[in-house]
Structures are given as C-alpha cells and as structure tokens.
Amino acid sequence: MKLLQELKYVESHEWVRVEENKAYVGITDYAQDQLGDIVYVEVPEVGTVVEAGDQFIVLESVKAASDVYAPVSGIVVEVNEELEDNPALINESAFDAWIVAIDMSMSNEIDSLLSAEEYEELCE
Amino acid sequence: MQLIFEKSKNGRKAYSLPECDVPDVLLNSIDSKYLRTESPDLPEVSELDAVRHFTQISQRNHGVDSGFYPLGSCTMKYNPKVNELAARFDGFTKIHPYQQEKTVQGALKLMYDLGSMLSEIMAMERFTLQPAAGAHGELTGLMIMKAYHQNRDDQKRTKIIVPDSAHGTNPASATVAGFDVVEVKSNDKGLVDIEELKAAVGEDTAGFMLTNPNTLGLFDENILEISKIVHDAGGLMYYDGANANAILGISRPGDMGFDVVHLNLHKTFSTPHGGGGPGSGPVGVKKHLTEFLPVPVISKKEEEYYMDYERPNSIGKVKSFYGNFGVLVRAYAYILSMGPDGLKEVAENAVLNANYIANKLKDKYFLPIDTECMHECVFSADWQKEKNEVSALDIAKRLLDFGFHPPTIYFPLIVHEALMIEPTESESKETLDEFISVMRQIADEAENTPEMVKTAPHTTVISRLDETTAARKPILRYLPFY
Amino acid sequence: MSRYIGNTTDDREQMLNEIGYKDIDSLFKAVPDSIRLKEELKIPEALSEMELIKNIKSLSDKNLNTDEYVCFMGAGAYDHYIPSAIDQLIMRQEFYTAYTPYQPEISQGTLQAIFEYQTMISELTGLPVSNASMYDGATALTEACIMSCEATRRNEVLISSAVHPESRQTLNTYAKFRNITVKEISYKNGQLNLDELNSKINKDTAAVIMQNPNFFGIIEDVEAIAEITHKNKSLLILSADPISLSILKSPGEMGADIAVGEGQPLGNALNFGGPYLGFMAVTDKLMRKMPGRIVGQTTDKEGRRGFVLTLQTREQHIRREKATSNICSNQALNALQATMYLTFMGKEGLEKAARLCLNKSHYAYNELIKTNKFKPLFTAPFFKEFAVISEKPISELNEKLLKSNITGGYNIENDYPELKKAYLIAVTEKRTKEEIDALVRKAGE
The missing domain is CATH 3.40.640.10 (Type I PLP-dependent aspartate aminotransferase-like (Major domain))
Incomplete structure (x- = not known):
C-alpha cells in the first residue's frame, strides 16, 4: 500500500499534512482507488468554519458521491483550485493533490490522528 | 449520426402557417428593451429532413416492441396498441x-x-x-x-x-x-x-x-x-x-x-x-x-x-x-x-416467468436468496467477477449483442454485482428460453473467453462510452465549434 | 388466458413442471393465507377490443373538444397548432416503448433527442444548461425554488402574485413541508410592484420568482427586477412562455439565473391538463445543483460521438436522502414532442407563430374594447393573452358563448377576488379573424 510516513491519517481515509498551523487535507491513495475516476470535487468556500468530523467536501465519481470529513477543526483558508479543472489529479497522485487547507483552531487534535502504520493496519 | 443542427441550412423550412388576417402590431409599439435582437438558433430543415432525422434516431433505440426488455423494477410489459x-x-x-x-x-x-x-x-x-x-x-x-x-x-x-x-x-x-x-x-x-x-x-x-x-x-x-x-x-x-x-x-x-x-x-x-x-x-x-x-x-x-x-x-x-x-x-x-381474471393472470404469469428464469439460471449465476421469488429475480455476478473479473456491467453489455435489453444492474445495493431480472407476464416461454440460453452462453464465455464479454457490446451502433469525460467536462448542448 | 399474456395454459403447466412446482399457488406461499384474496376483484369483466373502443369513445364523445368549440381559454394551457408530422413520428415504438436510457449503446435515439432538446431550450432561454425536462411548469418552478434555497443557503423566497395560481399553489405545498417561507409581491398595473420588491427583499431571500408574460398576459420589466435581485445576492427564477421567447428577450439575457416554464405550447396537445412538460435551464454556476436528468456528449472507444446520462451524482438513485431532488422520471416523450415541434417550426416558423399570436390577440383586444362592454384591466404591454373587465358576470358570458360553440376565457376573479369580473382571453395563431369576430359579436351583445 502506498503511504507517506510523514503524513497523518484518519480512519475515513483522509490524510493531513501539517505546515505550521495549517493542515492540508487530501484523500489517501487507497481511497482514490476505491472511488474510481473522480469527476468533480465539491469544496467549501474559503472562510467556512469546520469542526473535526464535519462532512465538508464531496468527491464525485461517475456513479457515486463520497463525503470527506474534516480531520481537524478550524477555518478553511485555501482550496486547491487546480482540482476544479482537473479532478483527475487525485487519481493520479493522491498524496500531492491536497483539497483544502484548514487553519487549525485546536492544533492538538493532530495528536489523535493515525500514523502511517496505524492507518495501514486499519486498511488490511 | 448528425445532429439536427448539423443538417440545418438557411432558408429551409418545414412549417406551414396561414397569412396574417388581422392588422400587424408594430413591434415598436412594444418597448424595445423587451424584445430579442437575434432569433433563437433553431434548425432550418425541410419536412422530409425532419421526418428522416427522427425516424433515423428512433432506429438507434431499443423498445419493448423491438425485443425482450427484462429491466428489473421497471415492469417493461407490452403497451397495448x-x-x-x-x-x-x-x-x-x-x-x-x-x-x-x-x-x-x-x-x-x-x-x-x-x-x-x-x-x-x-x-x-x-x-x-x-x-x-x-x-x-x-x-x-x-x-x-x-x-x-x-x-x-x-x-x-x-x-x-x-x-x-x-x-x-x-x-x-x-x-x-x-x-x-x-x-x-x-x-x-x-x-x-x-x-x-x-x-x-x-x-x-x-x-x-x-x-x-x-x-x-x-x-x-x-x-x-x-x-x-x-x-x-x-x-x-x-x-x-x-x-x-x-x-x-x-x-x-x-x-x-x-x-x-x-x-x-x-x-x-x-x-x-x-x-x-x-x-x-x-x-x-x-x-x-x-x-x-x-x-x-x-x-x-x-x-x-x-x-x-x-x-x-x-x-x-x-x-x-x-x-x-x-x-x-x-x-x-x-x-x-383485463378484467378481474386478466389482472390475476398478470400476477400469476409474471411470477411464474421470474421463477422459471431463476431456476434455469441458478447453476450458472449466483442466486443470493434461493427461494420462491415474485415478479423478478435478483442474481449476482459474483462468481464471474471473482473467477474471471467479469462484472455485471460486462454481462449486461454482452446481452446487447443478442438483441436483449439487459436487466437492471447494481441494484438493489445490498446485492453485489446485482442483475435484477423482471420478465413480466407479456413474455412467452419461447422468449424466456431464448434469453436463458443466451445467459448461459454468456456465463460460459465469461469462463472461457472472458475478453469477449469484457469488451462487449460488439454489434451496437456505438460501443461503450467514456462516461468519466462526460462528467468531468460536461458538454450539454450543441455548440458548432466542438 | 388474457390476450396480453405470453404463455398458454400448456406452457404454464410445462414450466411449473420443469421447475418442480405443482401449481401456481405454490409460488405464492410467502403470502400469508389471511391476506390472500379469496374473491374476485370487484371491477368490470374484461371487454373485447371492440367493446372497449365503444366504451371509451362514448366517454370521449361526452367532452366538448376544441375542434368543435373554438378555444379562447389559455391561463397556462394553450391551443396552439401542432404540425401533423409530429403525431405520426411520436408513434414510433422505439421512442414510446423504451424506458430511461440507462444502456446508452441501445438508447442513442432517446439520448440524442434529449441532447437536441437541451440545446433548443438553451437557445430559447439564453441559459447554457438545460435538463431533460420535468413534470410540468408548476413543478419545475417549485424545484427551481428548492434549488435556489440550497444554492444560497437561504430559506425564504419572494414570488410575484402574477405568477400562475397553480404554480403558486404547488410551490406553497412543497414549501410548507420543506419549511421554506414564501412571501408574495403584489402587482401594480398588472406588473410586479418594484417598490414592494425593494422593501421585502432581504438577506434571507434565496430567490425572486416571476413569470413573463405573467398570468395576466403582461410583459414584465425583468431587467429592473433582476437588478434588485442580484444586488441582494438572490437568484432570479423566471417562468416563461416558450413561444414568446422567439420574439421576447431571453431570460438569460435579462439576468435570470434559472428559467423554467410550461412546455405544453411546444407541440403538446391540451390533454385535459397533462401530460405536459416543464423545462428548466440554469447558469453554468448552478449546473451541478440542478435537479432532473441531464444528457451529455462524449465518445466511445473508437472515437465516435455518443450521448449518455451524466452528472448523475446529483440524483436520488445515488445520493438517496442527500439528493438535490427526488425526481426520477422526466417527461421524455413530451420533451421529444417539443423537440420535434421546434424542429418543424424552425427558426422562422416559431417567430412567425409568435407574431401571429401577438397580432391576433391585439386585434381581439381592440375589437372587444370597441364594443364598450369591456374595459381594459391594465394598460401594460401583453403578448398572446390579455385581461379585460366585463360588464356581465363571467359565468353568464361564458355560458352564452358556449351556445355559439365558443369556449370563452378564464374567470380571473376565481383566483384574484379583488379583480371583479376580470376576464382573461388567449388568442393563439390558430384563431382566425372570423372566429375572433364571432367572439366579439357574441360577447359584445
């Protein structure tokens, strides 16, 4: 299974990359493989306040719509605009294709996320 | 197949309207801010062009009158004339x-x-x-x-x-x-x-x-x-x-x-x-x-x-x-x-036909719940999927080559690789037998020549379409420059 | 065995035998005995085809049809001309005995027709994205309102009281269950009251809903309304008469975000109110929020052009309780009829039909006013339908017209009690000068 050691993971198949107080969120390679060709990414507006566990992104494939949950609480400060024109980036390189960045309001939430090993165990 | 817009030519017409027999209302009696400056770009074709167009596109469809249509949950029975x-x-x-x-x-x-x-x-x-x-x-x-x-x-x-x-x-x-x-x-x-x-x-x-x-x-x-x-x-x-x-x-x-x-x-x-x-x-x-x-x-x-x-x-x-x-x-x-007797015969024959198919196919396809069914039976393509990577979709597409409309697939959600077959009471034993024999043949093909099934259909006017691009870059109307 | 059943009695025996059941009843053993029907259904015994035709024809003959009774009734359903080729083409079984095009390889006929329909609706409405049609004008308007609330995350809509009463009633039913607040904006000289719109619009307003020409037949100042609406970041929903769109400025050009309307005038018979079709077109921005089926263009493996149902993730069979709408069926055959109509009429024919409607309705209006038995209700411009005040009560007037084989207009007072003896008359391209003169003569007596 393709994983990056430096990232944090969530049971619901999101990954998180922390840069200072910002958490970049994407979905794992395993998740993109399960979903198939992603055709559209519905993202929240910049400025949206989210709480960990909120459904805040929808990924659409041809015949399915999957919810993505916020791994941490905070404010959405960036969205990856490239995905609007090219949602296939998630299929091509799930760990590069971040979807949104959250300015964390409780940065200690990161500690309760899974490590690469823990996530891998979960997927097996 | 051309679109009607691609058959259009300035000045052709298929309409017929009488001359105006009352005084003309000058359009300038209506404030121009309410009026259109350019007419909508509708096709300009002759009556024969239009008749042929719709006749030809209709021939790219399969209806109940064309052939068997066992689309589960949709009850595609005969529509009396x-x-x-x-x-x-x-x-x-x-x-x-x-x-x-x-x-x-x-x-x-x-x-x-x-x-x-x-x-x-x-x-x-x-x-x-x-x-x-x-x-x-x-x-x-x-x-x-x-x-x-x-x-x-x-x-x-x-x-x-x-x-x-x-x-x-x-x-x-x-x-x-x-x-x-x-x-x-x-x-x-x-x-x-x-x-x-x-x-x-x-x-x-x-x-x-x-x-x-x-x-x-x-x-x-x-x-x-x-x-x-x-x-x-x-x-x-x-x-x-x-x-x-x-x-x-x-x-x-x-x-x-x-x-x-x-x-x-x-x-x-x-x-x-x-x-x-x-x-x-x-x-x-x-x-x-x-x-x-x-x-x-x-x-x-x-x-x-x-x-x-x-x-x-x-x-x-x-x-x-x-x-x-x-x-x-x-x-x-x-x-x-139909009357009271006829309606009861509808239910009886619809149920008989579905059970007949279920029984005649259950050695070739996985029947998750093997009991008397009512008007439809739900198979799973799990056997084909596991063994030869042939999916319910592939089987559905292969059926097209034999002139049958496929069953409903991937529904209900609780059955993997579902194939939901509803024959209806309209169909005769002969039609069912033909369908059963084709389904059995496809099961054999899935085993022996899986590529044949996975690349189906082979005989339709178009083959499988790229639905991913259709959803990623939607083209929802005709634009001349495409 | 009944004539629509495929098996013979012998087939049945043989089939039961082959699958190991002694009789049909044993297939129904899951149905508890206490709820098995023990008697015959109490409905009439089966009729032969001859008897059936006679029976149904006798019902049909009890109705007074528009060939025998000249129709000046409109109010949302119109007696327009339907080119004769349509009635024959629509009978092609490949169209009417097919279902939803789930298997594109054998459904290109339906799919291409819908794609052409979408293109034509886009042309008429001036909005880029059309769906494959909805149940009717009233439900299309209602779905547009729900979409607007979802898109703006606001929960209140303002609707002009000059929108068709049945559309307002339908909207009110849905809104009540969905907890959407609906407020009406009154009319002034038959047009939406801009001052009232200005005072009622607020940060909760998801959409402003209007009709053009409105229920009174009057052409509205859509652009002024669009400006007020957009300043408030609300959406403008415009319900339009599709025939009028060949001469009136398109909803898109005037700033509507969503155009809807009753598509019946496009080649669909009156049919006592249905089946008709509702059309809906939206801006690119609202594309993925729009309810209903949508067809898109794509290619197959060999690069050939083909059409498929697309953007399906909006729909109930995928989103279930999270779907944008519960809509599943469209009115495919009616939309096909509309497509054929717009093809046969073409660019020139549709405009000509619209001009005939405009001329004839104005002639009828002028002649009626000349009789001195009618007064103008409003003075704003109109298209194919107009409202006047009658000297006589409307029911009395219509009764009298019926005796001269004329179906008179609509009694506006039914829906607008404040508009006493107000009478709504529709004049399509089908009405001749002679028929209009007969109406004027009888009504003016």
Whole structure:
C-alpha cells in the first residue's frame, strides 16, 4: 500500500499534512482507488468554519458521491483550485493533490490522528 | 449520426402557417428593451429532413416492441396498441383543463371510475390521480402522512423508516417531504429484520415505507407483524407500488395493513414508458387519510361529476391541473381489457416467468436468496467477477449483442454485482428460453473467453462510452465549434 | 388466458413442471393465507377490443373538444397548432416503448433527442444548461425554488402574485413541508410592484420568482427586477412562455439565473391538463445543483460521438436522502414532442407563430374594447393573452358563448377576488379573424 510516513491519517481515509498551523487535507491513495475516476470535487468556500468530523467536501465519481470529513477543526483558508479543472489529479497522485487547507483552531487534535502504520493496519 | 443542427441550412423550412388576417402590431409599439435582437438558433430543415432525422434516431433505440426488455423494477410489459388509439380520441386530447365541468363529463367520469377501480384493486378508500410519476406519488403520500400527524397535533413524528433494499426515491422523497430518514437492515433472507425494525420505531416514527414484494423480488411474509409494529408505535404504513404487478388479484396492500399506496401506471398498468416519461403515480389512502388528499378530488353528485376543492385539510396541489390525464386513459383502457381474471393472470404469469428464469439460471449465476421469488429475480455476478473479473456491467453489455435489453444492474445495493431480472407476464416461454440460453452462453464465455464479454457490446451502433469525460467536462448542448 | 399474456395454459403447466412446482399457488406461499384474496376483484369483466373502443369513445364523445368549440381559454394551457408530422413520428415504438436510457449503446435515439432538446431550450432561454425536462411548469418552478434555497443557503423566497395560481399553489405545498417561507409581491398595473420588491427583499431571500408574460398576459420589466435581485445576492427564477421567447428577450439575457416554464405550447396537445412538460435551464454556476436528468456528449472507444446520462451524482438513485431532488422520471416523450415541434417550426416558423399570436390577440383586444362592454384591466404591454373587465358576470358570458360553440376565457376573479369580473382571453395563431369576430359579436351583445 502506498503511504507517506510523514503524513497523518484518519480512519475515513483522509490524510493531513501539517505546515505550521495549517493542515492540508487530501484523500489517501487507497481511497482514490476505491472511488474510481473522480469527476468533480465539491469544496467549501474559503472562510467556512469546520469542526473535526464535519462532512465538508464531496468527491464525485461517475456513479457515486463520497463525503470527506474534516480531520481537524478550524477555518478553511485555501482550496486547491487546480482540482476544479482537473479532478483527475487525485487519481493520479493522491498524496500531492491536497483539497483544502484548514487553519487549525485546536492544533492538538493532530495528536489523535493515525500514523502511517496505524492507518495501514486499519486498511488490511 | 448528425445532429439536427448539423443538417440545418438557411432558408429551409418545414412549417406551414396561414397569412396574417388581422392588422400587424408594430413591434415598436412594444418597448424595445423587451424584445430579442437575434432569433433563437433553431434548425432550418425541410419536412422530409425532419421526418428522416427522427425516424433515423428512433432506429438507434431499443423498445419493448423491438425485443425482450427484462429491466428489473421497471415492469417493461407490452403497451397495448388499442390504448394508444383510445388516448388519442379528440374528446381527450383536445379538451382544455379549464373548460366548464359540464363540458368534460366524460373525462371526469373516466377519472372517477379509474380511481374507484384502483381503490378496489389496492383495498384503499380513495385515490388521487394528480402525481405525475412514482417519485411524485411517494412525495404526495409522505406529505399526506405528515399532514395526518400534524392534524392530530403529533409534532414529534419526524422520522421515516426505510429498509436498505429500498429504491433511492424513497429516502429522497422522505427528505423532500421534510422528514429525517432512518434505514433498517434486511435480514439474511432479504426481508425486513423484525428486531431491527422494533428497535427503530418509537414516538418519533411517522411511518415506514416498504415495497412488497421488495426489490429482491421477495414477498415479505412477516408483513402483518411489520404493520402491527409500525401501527403500535403510532406510525403509518406506506406501500411503494413499484412492484405491484406481482400481487394483482392475489393480495391487496390495504389488507396487508398499509395506509397509503402509490402505483406506477407506467409499470403495472401498461402505459408506455416513453423513454423515461410521462409516467403517472396515483396515490391511494385509507379512510382516515382521505381528507388530506391533494385538491381537487373528483367527486360525484347524483349523476354529475365535479372537482371538489372544498377540502380544508388537503395538503394542496402537487402539480398543475389534475394529473397526466393522457396516461390515465391508457391505464383505464388496460384495466377494462383485463378484467378481474386478466389482472390475476398478470400476477400469476409474471411470477411464474421470474421463477422459471431463476431456476434455469441458478447453476450458472449466483442466486443470493434461493427461494420462491415474485415478479423478478435478483442474481449476482459474483462468481464471474471473482473467477474471471467479469462484472455485471460486462454481462449486461454482452446481452446487447443478442438483441436483449439487459436487466437492471447494481441494484438493489445490498446485492453485489446485482442483475435484477423482471420478465413480466407479456413474455412467452419461447422468449424466456431464448434469453436463458443466451445467459448461459454468456456465463460460459465469461469462463472461457472472458475478453469477449469484457469488451462487449460488439454489434451496437456505438460501443461503450467514456462516461468519466462526460462528467468531468460536461458538454450539454450543441455548440458548432466542438 | 388474457390476450396480453405470453404463455398458454400448456406452457404454464410445462414450466411449473420443469421447475418442480405443482401449481401456481405454490409460488405464492410467502403470502400469508389471511391476506390472500379469496374473491374476485370487484371491477368490470374484461371487454373485447371492440367493446372497449365503444366504451371509451362514448366517454370521449361526452367532452366538448376544441375542434368543435373554438378555444379562447389559455391561463397556462394553450391551443396552439401542432404540425401533423409530429403525431405520426411520436408513434414510433422505439421512442414510446423504451424506458430511461440507462444502456446508452441501445438508447442513442432517446439520448440524442434529449441532447437536441437541451440545446433548443438553451437557445430559447439564453441559459447554457438545460435538463431533460420535468413534470410540468408548476413543478419545475417549485424545484427551481428548492434549488435556489440550497444554492444560497437561504430559506425564504419572494414570488410575484402574477405568477400562475397553480404554480403558486404547488410551490406553497412543497414549501410548507420543506419549511421554506414564501412571501408574495403584489402587482401594480398588472406588473410586479418594484417598490414592494425593494422593501421585502432581504438577506434571507434565496430567490425572486416571476413569470413573463405573467398570468395576466403582461410583459414584465425583468431587467429592473433582476437588478434588485442580484444586488441582494438572490437568484432570479423566471417562468416563461416558450413561444414568446422567439420574439421576447431571453431570460438569460435579462439576468435570470434559472428559467423554467410550461412546455405544453411546444407541440403538446391540451390533454385535459397533462401530460405536459416543464423545462428548466440554469447558469453554468448552478449546473451541478440542478435537479432532473441531464444528457451529455462524449465518445466511445473508437472515437465516435455518443450521448449518455451524466452528472448523475446529483440524483436520488445515488445520493438517496442527500439528493438535490427526488425526481426520477422526466417527461421524455413530451420533451421529444417539443423537440420535434421546434424542429418543424424552425427558426422562422416559431417567430412567425409568435407574431401571429401577438397580432391576433391585439386585434381581439381592440375589437372587444370597441364594443364598450369591456374595459381594459391594465394598460401594460401583453403578448398572446390579455385581461379585460366585463360588464356581465363571467359565468353568464361564458355560458352564452358556449351556445355559439365558443369556449370563452378564464374567470380571473376565481383566483384574484379583488379583480371583479376580470376576464382573461388567449388568442393563439390558430384563431382566425372570423372566429375572433364571432367572439366579439357574441360577447359584445
């Protein structure tokens, strides 16, 4: 299974990359493989306040719509605009294709996320 | 195949209108800010061009008259020709919905009688014919249920329970009607799990929606107990009539304990599906719910039929006018053609045909629930998938090469790689045998020459389409520069 | 065995035998005995085809049809001309006995027709994205309102009281269950009252809903309304008469975000109110929020053009309780009829039909006013339908017209009690000068 050691993971198949107080969120390679060709990414507006566990992104494939949950609480400060024109980036390189960045309001939430090993165990 | 726009040429025409016999209104008498400067770019073709165009594109379609169409849950039975004749009588097509009642007594009588016959067939008190389709009927029925609870000042009933085998429209309709949806799992026999249902019902239960027979084609033998559980909790029972074909003259939802039903006239009562509509989704209710039916209801005073709008507790209107009247005429003609014996034969033969297919294919395809089915049987392509990576979709596509419309696939969601086959009573043993032999051949191909199946269809006017690009970069209208 | 059943009695025996059942009843053993129907259904015994035709024809003959009674009734359903080729083409079984095009390889006929329909609706409305049609004008308007609430995350809509009463009633039914607040904006000289719109619009307003020409037949100042609406970041929903769109400025050009309307005038018979079709077109921005089926263009493996149902993740069979709408069916055959109509009429024919409607309605209006038995109700411009005040009560007037084989207009007072003896008359391209003169003569007596 393709994983990056430096990232944090969530049971619901999101990954998180922390840069200072910002958490970049994407979905794992395993998740993109399960979903198939992603055709559209519905993202929240910049400025949206989210709480960990909120459904805040929808990924659409041809015949399915999957919810993505916020791994941490905070404010959405960036969205990856490239995905609007090219949602296939998630299929091509799930760990590069971040979807949104959250300015964390409780940065200690990161500690309760899974490590690469823990996530891998979960997927097996 | 060209689009009609690509056949267009300036100056060609297919219309014929008389010369204007009254004075011209100068367009400049209307403020130019209201007027269009450029005409809409509609095609300019000759009458023959247009006739050929629509004839040629029609030939790229498969209909029930073209061949077998065992699309599960859709009841693709034969659409009798005489019904088309009946629906086209001038006294039906050329009447305005706002004509005086006394000038449309024939139409009102037809609607009144159709409602009465549907009430008898389903054991309901009264029907509204207003809803335009099955999902519209569901929504109407759910609104009636909500109005019932509200009228009793029972405001806490906010939840609708649906089984996980339900049609997608059930939860969607419940949401549109302003309910929260609770899903209950099916048991290993494919039926409602009684314990789960008991745990799910409560003071907040507005009602339970059930298709019976369900989407696995199984009649829920515990239906009386289910009705009792829901009623004891104060909820109402909703019957999704999508599969009513199996029970005509055999058993009636009203007798099973249902309070509200909708029917799909385009399924059970033979009206044509029209490539996706128009349908018609009449809703029947028991006596305690009649006051909430949409207005107007068609009533009769002495020998006069009239539209009754004086119903203070009605949910209101759910569409313009009175329903898809043209569809109602066809359903009326069908019921009169069949009579009580004929309708029962419909259910019997639909059920026999489905069981025949189930039994003749179950050694080649996995039948998850091997018991007597009703009007349809649900197989899984799991064996083919596991062994040779041949999916339900591949099997469906391969069927196209033999001139059959495939079954419904990937539904119900609770069966992997589902293949849902509904033969209907219209089909003869010979047609079924032919289909069975083709399905068996495909199973063999999946085993021996899987590529043949995976790359199907091989004989259609186009092959599999790139649906991913269609959804990623939608092209939804003709633009000359594409 | 009944004539629509495929098996013979012998087939049945043989089939039961082969699969190991002794009789049909044993297939129904899951149905508890207590709910097995023990008697025959109490419906009439089966009729032969001859008897059936006679029976139904006798019902049809009881209705007074528009060939025999000249129709000046409109109010949302119109007696327009339908080119004769349409009635024959629509009978092709490949169209009407097919279902939803789930298998594109054998449904290109339906799919291409819908794609052409979408293109034509886009042309008429001036909005880029059309769906495959909805149940009717009233439900299309209602779905547009729900979409607007979802898209703006606001929960209140303002609707002009000059929108068709049945559309307003339908909207009110849905809104009540969906907890959407609906407020009406009154009319002033038959047009939407801009001052009232200005005072009622607020941060909760998801959409402003209007009709053009409105229920009174009057042409509205859509651009002024669009400006007020957009300043408030609300959406403008415009319900339009499709025939009028060949000469009136398109909804898109005037700033509507969503155009809807009753598509019946496009080649669909009156049919006592249905089946009709509702059309809906939206801006690119709203594309993925729009309810209903949508067809898109794509290619197959060999690069050939083909059409598929697309953007399906919006729909109930995927989203279930999270779907944008519970809509499943469209009115495919009616939409096909509309497509054929727009093809046969073409660019020039549709405009000509619209001009005939405009001329003839104005002639009828002027002649009626000249009789001194009618007064103008409003003075704003109109298209094919107009409202006047009658000297006589409307029911009396219509009764009298009926005796001369004329179906008179609509009694506006039914829906607008404040408009006493107001009478709504529709004049389509089908009405001849002679027929109009007969109406004027009788009504003016």
